[in-house]
Amino acid sequence: MDLLSLPAPTPLQRLVNAATERAEVQLYIKRDDLIHPTVSGNKWRKLKYNLLDAQASGKGTVLTFGGAYSNHLYATAAAGNALGLKTIGIVRGLELEGKENDTLQFCREQGMQLHFVSREEYRRRHSEEYLEEITARLGNPYLIPEGGTTGHALKGVAEMVVEIKEQLGAMPDFVATAAGTGGTAAGILSAGANVLAFPALKGGDFLKEDIRRLLNECKQPGNLTLLTDYHFGGYAKWNSELLAFMQDFRAEFDVQLEQVYTAKMFYGLFDLLKKRYFKAGTKIVAVHTGGLQGLIKA
Ligand SMILES: *Cc1c(COP(=O)(O)O)cnc(C)c1O
Secondary structure, three states: OOHHHOOOOOOEEEEOOHHHHHHOOEEEEEOHHHOOOOOOHHHHHHHHHHHHHHHHHOOOEEEEEEOOOOHHHHHHHHHHHHHOOEEEEEEEOHHHOOOOOHHHHHHHHOOOEEEEEOHHHHOOOOOHHHHHHHHHHOOOOEEOOHHHOOHHHHHHHHHHHHHHHHHHOOOOOEEEEEEOOOHHHHHHHHOOOOEEEEEOOOOHHHHHHHHHHHOOOOOOOOOEEEOOOOOOOOOOOOOHHHHHHHHHHHHHHOOOOOOOOHHHHHHHHHHHHHOOOOOOOOEEEEEOOOOHHHOOOO
8 A cells, every 4th residue: 555545543542540540531542653664653644745745746856854863764764765755864963974873774774865964054954045055966856844844744743633533522632742843743733632742852942932833824723731841851861760661651551652752751641640730531642653663672
């Protein structure tokens, strides 16, 4: 089957344990981690309409941006390969050249051309002047910004909210998601749902403005709540407490999380349950945004 007309809807499962019972909250998990083994979770949702547009553009090559551990680069490389599109990845950090980790090796195996740039150059990734320069240099490819976060991404993510609403029979009180660029949170908001966003990086307050900008043309977005205390020291940082939480979560619910995004969100959610943050009867759907290829082998 064509990668972009893959299975919908993904399962919605109820999570019940002592903590949800005590808090009298209905908690569900949206299993977007099951979408695809390599183009998983929110990356598939965000890439779908970007890649359809890329195909329609006739350009044949897609250029995008990411860090050394970027699930977005990983997913774009795999999806491009499956769809017969060439891919180019601009990677943050000149020092990585020749020292490629599993993510970057996978990208290469999928046929992605990697260009390493300095952190200074990478910082210009949203500048129009820079984008003109780099696309001219690399043969005028179709551009997808970092994280795949565009209006096309919002449309793809909004489809997930439609699934949730149908599966639940109503809109939940909140949809919870981990946040990196905020594209997924913005997509959920654009579908009219209230979002609990858990930034995976430190100082995640900047996301408020980024998400507001992404929702620029959206008529009636839901309300955004940012929970910025669950970053565990910053992006791609974690500790033994988080890893123990992941193990407990798997033992209890038979669902694997990963340490960069989804474990931080669920840790935060269960902490909020414990603190009686939610009114009794609140319905929450937490999105498993995938990313399991980045699971540490502990
Ligand atoms: C990329 C990623 C996110 C962050 O998504 P944004 O739309 O950039 O906020 C969350 N979870 C996982 C598993 C991811 O790979």
